[in-house]
């Protein structure tokens with residue numbers, strides 16, 4: 517098995533059985549990422565625990581010194597972790613932890629450390645609790661925030677002494693219960709609290725996938741259907757003109773029209789969306805070192821891959837682009853998708869009242885229905901962060917039984933008072949609009965909320981949230 521794509525990717529397995537969702541909100545006061553709850557009248561502000569934007573033109577001081585910004589024009593630094601200090605900032609990151617052995621080893625939180633100004637991912641051959649004999653171990657981190665269109669950059673020095681380690685710089689949404697990734701308990705906590713979608717494994721971008729002692733691949737692939745779009749294929753250090761074990765700056769740029777991959781500021785691959793269509797979805801950002809084959813010299817371990825920083829630069833323009841994931845609800849999770857999974861959307865409160873319908877959609881084959889056979893309160897939302905300030909418009913097609921005590925399309929956390937569009941009885945698909953949405957906070961929450969009685973329903977399809985000026 518050539519694990520070039522597979523090992524970076526989370527395991528493609530069916531989701532487990534139905535989860536027992538708690539109703540209502542959750543107490544996440546300790547979390548640096550606020551739960552942006554959306555029952556009207558109780559809307560805590562989103563956190564401000566991200567670095568203040570700075571001019572892209574300004575050099576960026578990192579742990580290893582001052583780095584010239586390699587970001588293309590049209591971007592502003594919106595999020596940065598310099599990996600300074602003495603511990604991983606768990607307000608920014610989950611640990612990537614596997615459910616037991618995965619590929620060739622165990623992904624564990626003790627293999628992640630921050631020291632000397634860099635993130636260290638340790639590649640070990642050592643005892644693992646509950647397992648006999650030495651085992652290969654690795655580690656990784658997954659960002660708690662999700663990032664969309666923008667420029668992603670790291671400076672990295674990779675384990676390359678012998679074959680066996682797969683280090684990667686990439687993005688993908690999380691999926692609850694993913695055996696290859698999702699066993700940091702905070703992930704389930706955040707999903708259950710409606711801070712993350714239960715399923716957001718829609719699109720994967722690989723800034724690099726490096727097989728130690730061998731080569732490096734870059735490119736994109738659909739996660740929702742497992743299709744590779746365009747990749748460089750494995751390139752040796754000589755072909756790339758770098759030393760993998762030395763510090764290099766790796767980056768990609770995601771725009772509505774292209775995904776571009778850079779090495780030390782040089783464009784290495786350009787994936788035009790028109791030629792290689794990909795579903796857009798804001799995604800978690802990952803850094804990981806995964807044991808993928810036996811190391812020929814395990815007594816030489818531990819080894820390390822190091823990251824000096826992760827920077828995300830938000831675009832300053834982005835006019836006309838829909839910033840919502842799975843805006844038409846037609847993304848299909850990979851394996852026997854249950855209609856209870858609303859890919860890309862954060863469900864909250866009575867999650868059983870939020871389901872995909874597969875007949876009568878406005879477009880495609882699927883739409884969202886809020887409704888239940890008994891009384892319910894439900895919200896489907898997307899917390900968009902690191903988006904450009906400006907004036908936006910939100911539109912959606914809806915059908916509604918009427919009679920709910922609340923059925924509403926909402927914009928909140930945009931830097932001003934919440935804006936609502938109440939939805940009454942609509943027998944046919946009808947487009948509704950909230951215009952003149954002035955975003956000043958670099959973020960916005962787009963939500964649909966219902967409080968209804970048994971048998972009532974609100975259907976939603978083709979939601980567009982885009983900047984107009």
Ligand SMILES: [Ca+2]
Nearest residue numbers: 844879880882
């Ligand atoms: Ca649809």
